[in-house]
Amino acid sequence: MQNVKMFRRMFATVLFLTLFAGVLIPTNACDTWVAMQDATADGSVILGKNSDRPPMEAQPLVHFSRMTHKKGEMDKCTYIKIPQVPVTYENIGSKIWWTYGYEMGMNEYGVAIGNEAVWSKEPYQWNNGLLGMDLLRLGLERGKTAYEAMHVIIDLLEKYGQSGDCEYKGEWGKANYHNSFIIADPHVAWVLETAGKYWAAKKITHGVYSISNMYTIEHDWDEAHPKLVEHAIKMGWCKSEEDFNFARDYGDYWTKNSPNAGDMQIRRNESYKTLKKYYGRITPEIMMKALNRNVHEGTVVEPRWGAAETFWATIDMQDNAHSPYHSAASIVAHLRSWMPPLLRQVYWSSFSNPGVNVFKPFYFHGPKVPSNYAKGTSNYSSSSPWWWANRVKLLCNLNYRALAPTARAIFDLTEEWEMQRQRVYEAKALKLINEGKEDAAVKVIQKFIDENCARVEKEYKMLNKTLPDILKTAGIKYVYIDYLKSWAPKKGVPLPIR
Secondary structure, eight states: OHHHHHHHHHHHHHHHHHHHSSOBOOOOOOEEEEEOGGGBSSSOEEEEEEEEEOTTOOOOEEEEOOEEOOTTOEEEOSSOEEEOOSEEOOEEEEOOTTOSSOSEEEETTSOEEEEEEEOBSSOOEESSSBOHHHHHHHHHHHOSSHHHHHHHHHHHHHHHOBEEOOSOTTTTOBOOOEEEEEEEOSSOEEEEEEETTEEEEEEEOSSEEEEOSSOOOSSOOSEEOTTHHHHHHHTTSOSSTTTOOHHHHHBOOSSTTSOOHHHHHHHHHHHHHHHHHTTTTBOHHHHIIIIITOOOTTSTTOOSSOGGGOSSOOSSOOOOSSOOOEEEEEEEEEEOTTSOHHHHEEEEEEESOGGGSOOEEEOSSSOOOOGGGGOOOSSOOTTOHHHHHHHHHHHHHHTHHHHHHHHHHHHHHHHHHHHHHHHHHHHHHHHHHHTTOHHHHHHHHHHHHHHHHHHHHHHHHHHHHHHHHHHHHHOOOOTTHHHHHHHHHHHTOOOSOO
16 A cells, blocks of 8 residues: 555656656647638638647737838747738737737738647757747738738748647646648738758638648648748658658657657547538538537437536647647638628637637627736636636536536527627628718727627636636536646636635
């Protein structure tokens, strides 16, 4: 018995050090997908992403106006400074609280971007280049089309390189990776996959596409680094140009210490299969329900006791002792080429795990995201909307079967209400635009945003109060309770656990 206790203490110590003491952790996170005009119900382009990050790391929503900059001004990114451009475009982004860049975002021209971590055989830089999240934001600030934003990213990548640490120093661990992106606008999308300063890009004009944490481009790229193949042959990764396969030759998934490619392939297969299932019928609502909230229901890896107690990485990522990341924020970007600029692009945003949270729509060219949506750090705050959502998620985890249906029932009605009213408010705004009353149209859309956010705030405050009361009767039933107990007190999260 003494040996058993000693082993348990040793195991707990190793787990703690692995998670928190600066070890390089292969992160297993994020999924991005896109449906082109022929695949959607209304002929739009729709991009979605779940951003997976450490469980107590806030990912607020920020909104920056179009800005002009002085000559010689520098742009302070997460680890380095780079020369600023004369004009940066209006953008909304899901911003990890301590970084410069975004996990996903959209700009005033309807360019939307999501990125993924991928692992390559190329060397990793440490803190002397641009994070993938920095590159994403810079693409939005400087690109008017998907193609232009992609080449902003490529040019910066080749000049400065991509660099970690992508986790907060002294808090989570150390993690470094290279990046893949889906970059869409109302007309076209590009898949950009990178390995160090090397890259391959594929143009998407029809159908559907998805990426996860592994390379997807093999032989069928449309543009690439001029020495992509030559470098692989020189490194001995392939024998010839005919033998070259970008995903196979640059990807690092096959050695003992590589990330688990199986988890990643399962998620990519699931997202792609789901997109094809709804081909021709895809709407923002379907994307939210079938993809952002996907936990492999009806598959051989369906969670045994509920989404929060899965043993596999899911598209709606759940954190636990085996997978220390969760879906911290989500986007559904609805890009409608036929609409005037005010209504052309709609940014549907959800905080924390989308499975027990709610999407809200935001617009550009006048309307604003509420300023308090930018609040939040790694410590609990009752004034942060991100933390309202994340505490609901944590409460639901304590008895998912009892509590999650309550949250879902409330938020399903809210999303239905938002979408019904969206049609009414957009029709009013469009009429005003056609009459030359742009300012009045902006006020109509701002009223729509404000009413949505006011309703959601009331519902979050209600759920944060009532879910603990339900737990008193239902009881705590969570297989990973010890894992949660190690986090909540450190971050000041008020949960009914001891």
